[in-house]
Amino acid sequence: MGQKVNPVGLRIGIIRDWESRWYAERDFGDLLIEDIKLREHIFKRLANASVSRVEIERSKNRVELIIRTARPGVVIGTSGENVERLKKECEKITGGKQVNIRVVEIANPDLDAYLVAKAIAEQLEQRASFRTAQKRAIQRTMRAGAKGVKTLVSGRLGGHDIARSEGYSEGVVPLHTLRSDIDFAIAEAMTQYGLLGVKVWICRGELLPGQMVTEPEAPKRPVRSGRRRPTRPRPERREAKKEATGVVEPSQPVSKDKENEQGGSE
Template structure:
């Protein structure tokens, strides 16, 4: 089954944590739709900031949005002006207090979302898809990835019939739950239609206990938000219980 399922979803609760952390009760659907709106808005507004993931935590009156990015300076802006502006915009969307935390991705070559987005941008710029994929694979291997696989599907080079091609180097043990495998799917929009780009990156194996958080190994660059009476304690207890 490891070949058929999403590698991230297949490892939730084992070596990976959730991107949304809250209890919804009867309002579960509304909060889930609101999370989707927040993520879509952030990815659209920060399209040039190399955003990889958006993690959302909720308390009764506060929403904590954690953005992982390879270019934190674009999000923070001069003296934090841009991140404050983003906080006010999200506050208008949700009608709740917002806190924004920004974590920097030190090695974007090992982040599947950023690798897939980079390949998609190059294809949209009319660079050969084979060249873009081979450059991405070489860059990831240079950064000590144990394995990487990239699959592209669609009307490659404008062919009348769609097809799929896969390129792989190293190992991708999808059925090994302790294998730390990152995965992403990105679409490239070309004059011939959309191309689907899937990326798997094997970072290593996890032995023993590990914090179930997508932020493992990242460094915090900035935070923006107000006072959180009692809210931080609940979030910290939740993280401790998941360890």
């Protein structure tokens, strides 16, 4: 069973939480369609921002969007311009409800299955070898601290007429062990020979009973002020500038103590 079902869906309620956290009775279907439209719009709008997942929380008249991305600067923009523009667009989709957007930076993008699958798909679109793309992704993921990783690419590999699948794996990926934190994602690559599918499984370790998967956030970077401290000139540059301008430093005056010492020695 673990080989067939989606590993993320199989572990929801056991070690993973839902990506949409809200409750509704009569308008459940309308809100579900609204969530789908919000996610489609955000992924399309932020296609170059390495967005991995969008979590949605709702109250009566408020919608909170949690965007997990590897490039928060692209999502936020200069002085928050991109976030404000995205917020207004999402408010139109929700029918005028108040929308709050929180951007969370992913601590290690190489341990995120969607970002790894997306990177493989982008390499395939640039006509890279599907074997090389998978092996490089596996090496980066294992170097980042994963317990195991498995990749699979399907389609007309190498331009052959008959579609096939080829994958690689390293480490352990126990799909039947429900306490194992396994991240799974699917991506697509549009090539000149057709569409190629990319699947990635990443095992990030095991959890103790009662624990839930928590996504680690990257540490906050210090905020720099607009004005920077001027750098001091190097000694060799200072000497070269003096020689060019012909400025000679005045000799330093000798203190009275040193004069007395010199007189006493004589």
